Amino acid sequence: MSSNMLTAMFVAIGAFTLIFIDLMWHRVRMGDLEEKVEQLKLKVSM
Numbered sequence: 001m002s003s004n005m006l007t008a009m010f011v012a013i014g015a016f017t018l019i020f021i022d023l024m025w026h027r028v029r030m031g032d033l034e035e036k037v038e039q040l041k042l043k044v045s046m
Contacts, residue, residue, distance in 0.1 A: 001009075
């Protein structure tokens with residue numbers, strides 16, 4: 001592979017990794033918030 005192709009590949013892998021980590025973090029955070037909402041709903045309904 002030429003150096004330009006290698007650079008482009010590493011940039012693409014890095015961008016994909018950052019996007020994946022960001023989406024996974026948001027998914028975990030939304031799951032935690034969903035649990036908190038359910039707990040608050042139960043607390044309010046009592």
